[in-house]
Amino acid sequence: MSKNEYSIRDLADEFDVTTRTLRFYEEKGLLKPVRDKNSRTYSSADRTRLRLILRGKRLGLTLDESHAIIMMYDSQAHNTEQLRTLIAKVREKRQQLIEQQKDLELMLIDLRDSEERFLAALTESEAKLK
Amino acid sequence: MSKNEYSIRDLADEFDVTTRTLRFYEEKGLLKPVRDKNSRTYSSADRTRLRLILRGKRLGLTLDESHAIIMMYDSQAHNTEQLRTLIAKVREKRQQLIEQQKDLELMLIDLRDSEERFLAALTESEAKLK
DNA sequence: GCACAAGTTTACGTTGACGTAAACGTAATT
DNA sequence: AATTACGTTTACGTCAACGTAAACTTGTGC
Incomplete structure (x- = not known):
């Protein structure tokens, strides 16, 4: 344990x-x-x-956002109404993170592209040194 | 245009x-x-x-971090040495983002799990209402 | 028993990323 | 000519997320 x-x-x-x-x-x-x-x-x-x-x-x-998520996890929702709003909140947060995931993908693509370009420039530059 | x-x-x-x-x-x-x-x-x-x-x-x-990334993109590196350090920076930033991607995945899993639990509790709660 | 390491509270300081207000210039509309 | 709309600079204010310093208490080794 x-x-x-x-x-x-x-x-x-x-x-x-x-x-x-x-x-x-x-x-x-x-x-x-x-x-x-x-x-x-x-x-x-x-x-x-x-x-x-x-x-x-x-x-x-932010700390407040994390706090909100933690309270969702810890929530002791009893009646169906509380459960419904809770589920809605969870879904909203998930959706936000999925959007963030897309942003992250885009930035990774940009970085991959620029790495490629610099690598090409590097081999080019080395070639000139014969 | x-x-x-x-x-x-x-x-x-x-x-x-x-x-x-x-x-x-x-x-x-x-x-x-x-x-x-x-x-x-x-x-x-x-x-x-x-x-x-x-x-x-x-x-x-942060703005400084974004600034650094933008300067990488805009960089007019000429000699091989500059290109090498530039590529290293790009790779480091990429690696950081990949780590962040993992964190994001984990948080999404947590949220999916909790959504499932609350959904189960909801059907349970609704069942009690006969 | 006394230093000392690790804990505590209180409170002011700092940094990043802007908000907000004052005081003013310029261009178009009435 | 005067109002309105949008621009400008200067500068102090704010909020989050701690850092840092001061002044104090509490077991722990020697």
Whole structure:
């Protein structure tokens, strides 16, 4: 069974963030470590949330956006109405990411093209050196 | 032949940004419109750069990062040494984007999974209503 | 028992990416 | 000639996401 309690340093080291960042995320309501008056103890749920937050950041999401996604995951929707709006939100977010995926594809194509051009220019340039 | 001169309002409207934003990008060296003392005239090259910048933003790139990419594209590398370092930069950026692509895939999987769960909960919930 | 390493809170500072307001020029319309 | 619409510069304001410094508490080794 994998460990399910972490100190602030454990997480800071594992995810290469500062302790300040972890406290900041807590202040923002993104993490909820248990407080023993002089230290924080993070659960594996906190660890998972942190992983999601940082992944979100790498994709350019704001903390608020990641927060919204996490709350969707953690949601305990009971009635059908709540479930419907929740599903709608999930679909909207997915659609946004799919759009982003297209942008990413385009930028990768551009980069592939330019790499090719520079490679061609390079062989050309080397040829001149006989 | 498509138009190749644009006013600040043309571009602002087309890309749904404010004129302030366009002036800010100019100040940062990202756009270089011709100045006729009382107005800016943007070329189609400026328009292309703006498109790249905004695409970069949607992917979470900073203006500096987009700037770097644009300079790579516009680069007039002559000797083999310049070409080599340029190719290296392009490859590095590509690799970063490929990593981002993986993150995006993971987040999409998570969202698909949660959508499925909520859909299951919804049919469950509806069943109870007989 | 005392240094010291690692934790804590409080609070001001910083950077990026613009927003916003003031104060003004220019060109077209009325 | 005056209003209106759009442009300009200068400069301070703002918000997110932390950085950083100060001042303090709490186990831990020697």
